[in-house]
Amino acid sequence: MDHNDPSHRQNTIFNAQLTAQLVSALFGSQRYIAVINVPPPIIHGVEGVESVEESERMEEEYTESTDSAEESIPSDPLPRVRPPSPTTDPPLGLRRVRPRSPSEVNQMVLSAKHARPNSPKEKEIDYRTIELNTCLTLYFTEEDGHALLLNERAEPNRFVRNVISRLPHGVKDRMIYLARFMRNDADYYADEENDAFDIEGKKKLLYNLRDQVVAAYIKEWRLRAVFRRVVHRLRIKKIDARSVEEVDPITLCAPEKPVTLYDWSAKKKFVFDAKSLATYIESKLLYNEGGFALPIYPSNPWTNVEFTSTQLISLYYQLAAQGELRWGLVTLHKYNFNKTLWHRYHHSALTMSAIKNSLIRLDSFDARELLLDFILSKVDELQFRSSNRLDQVYRIAIQKAPTHWYVEECKAIALIHYEAEHFGYNRVHTINQRCLKLFKKQKEFVKDMTDRGLL
Numbered sequence: 001m002d003h004n005d006p007s008h009r010q011n012t013i014f015n016a017q018l019t020a021q022l023v024s025a026l027f028g029s030q031r032y033i034a035v036i037n038v039p040p041p042i043i044h045g046v047e048g049v050e051s052v053e054e055s056e057r058m059e060e061e062y063t064e065s066t067d068s069a070e071e072s073i074p075s076d077p078l079p080r081v082r083p084p085s086p087t088t089d090p091p092l093g094l095r096r097v098r099p100r101s102p103s104e105v106n107q108m109v110l111s112a113k114h115a116r117p118n119s120p121k122e123k124e125i126d127y128r129t130i131e132l133n134t135c136l137t138l139y140f141t142e143e144d145g146h147a148l149l150l151n152e153r154a155e156p157n158r159f160v161r162n163v164i165s166r167l168p169h170g171v172k173d174r175m176i177y178l179a180r181f182m183r184n185d186a187d188y189y190a191d192e193e194n195d196a197f198d199i200e201g202k203k204k205l206l207y208n209l210r211d212q213v214v215a216a217y218i219k220e221w222r223l224r225a226v227f228r229r230v231v232h233r234l235r236i237k238k239i240d241a242r243s244v245e246e247v248d249p250i251t252l253c254a255p256e257k258p259v260t261l262y263d264w265s266a267k268k269k270f271v272f273d274a275k276s277l278a279t280y281i282e283s284k285l286l287y288n289e290g291g292f293a294l295p296i297y298p299s300n301p302w303t304n305v306e307f308t309s310t311q312l313i314s315l316y317y318q319l320a321a322q323g324e325l326r327w328g329l330v331t332l333h334k335y336n337f338n339k340t341l342w343h344r345y346h347h348s349a350l351t352m353s354a355i356k357n358s359l360i361r362l363d364s365f366d367a368r369e370l371l372l373d374f375i376l377s378k379v380d381e382l383q384f385r386s387s388n389r390l391d392q393v394y395r396i397a398i399q400k401a402p403t404h405w406y407v408e409e410c411k412a413i414a415l416i417h418y419e420a421e422h423f424g425y426n427r428v429h430t431i432n433q434r435c436l437k438l439f440k441k442q443k444e445f446v447k448d449m450t451d452r453g454l455l
Contacts, residue, residue, distance in 0.1 A: 127158045136180055140166070149223040150216060159209070160216050167217070178217065181210045236262060239269045249301040250276040257322045261311060263300070270302055274322035277301075277315070278329070285328030288354030290366025291418070295350065297339050298329075312337050348422065355418050359411045362402040371398055371407075374414040382432065384439040393446055393455060400454050406445040409438050 130138045145161035155161055163181070168174050239262060248255045250273065257274035284296040299306045307315065316333050319325050335342040343350065358367035375394055379385055397407055413434050420427040449455045 127162065130159055130163070132180060138163070138166075138180075148220060149227065150220055154219065155216050157212060157216075160212050163213050164216050164220050178213065181213045235264060239267060246271040248273040248276055250280055257324065259315060259318045259322065261300075261315065263303075263311075266303065270300065272301070274319055274324040278319055278324040278326050281315075282326040282328045285332065286350065286353055286357065288350075288357060290364065291351075291355045291358045291370050293343070293347070293350035293354040295328075295339060295343055309337050351422060352419060355422075356415060359415055362398060368395075368398050371410060371414055374417060375410050378413075378431075378435045379439065382435060382439065384436070384442075390442075393449065396454055397445070397449055401449065401452070404445075404448075406438070406441065406448075409434075413438070 128140045128142075130140075132138070140162040144165045145158060146165070148155075148161060148165055150161070150164070155164075166177070168177055246254060246258065248271070253273070255271055255273035259272045259274050259277055261270045261272070262268075263270065280301060281298045284298050287294055287296045297306050298312065312332075316325075316329060319329070331346060332339070332342050335345070355370075358364070359371055362368050362371065372394060376391060379390065397404060401407060413431060416427055417431050419425070420431075446455070
């Protein structure tokens, strides 16, 4: 018999359909479904098919026979019969289908209910917004996350990169910013079923966000510290290559104890003598006018530009290493080189230092007037005026003989007076007793000034 004969193929299909109907009726259930493995002869040019019309007719017969086989399966199941032994091969063209339990059916229903609708393109996660458990929402721009030393391979999380790129410059503000993530454990919930995919994506990306942010912050700033040291060494090397002879700008001599300062803005190197620089900084901080403290922030003697906080820190440790620190710079360092705060807490000390320096040096008109006002007020108060020319005598003595023994005693009594007045002490009796004892020697003082030719 020729197996390519169309009549033979048609008989084979009929026998398979008949076998499926008999098996279905025998077992009385839908556990076995007939599957026809014989392909339809629809390919033209195959041996045994004479024309296109004959091939189309054979396709129609194949389709009708398949439909009749499916309709022959009874809709109402009959009493179940124990299936054949597993060792027995199933009939040709049949496959086994395991029955599903009620729990599996419920699981299928739930999964179908919560299944995401098929869409040609899944909804992307918005990397510009982070909602934290601390009821805070952070918004980012497209430029955030790019100005980092960490690359995509070292830190692939886009949210973490955005967070690190927005860190403030100040240490205090930076800690406040990082504190927003300390209580965040990345538990996110969807308000709607359509947001389920986004929330799941956020859970995956923001899992344990606090640890990821802190770890990325440490990596980023360690890298920045390493690169900063490299850049500083390159700058110092370039500046040292074109440096000139080292001369201290205050003494105009070669420094005995050199203190080096690099100015990145001017791209220059400055060298000072430690002792002269410490004295210069102290004189700026203790500057006064007429007994009133007016501290000036230290500046570079070469450029007359105020030192930055970084430069002052460098100078502080270099002067400490040379053993040339003064009171002003030491106390200013305790207040982080904040002149306003330092002046507020050391106002009394600065005021008394200003009065003392003014009375001792008498190098300004205000300082001389400060001492003269005290002497004349006490002369009038104690009624010890001996002549009308006494005011002119004291004025000339303070100006031309500031180190005379009589003027020096007036300075000491005036210092006690202004100190008691500043702190609210009652030293009137002591001051008056010393003034009476001193004023009894006015005649000797006037005679001595006349002998010197000053009067």
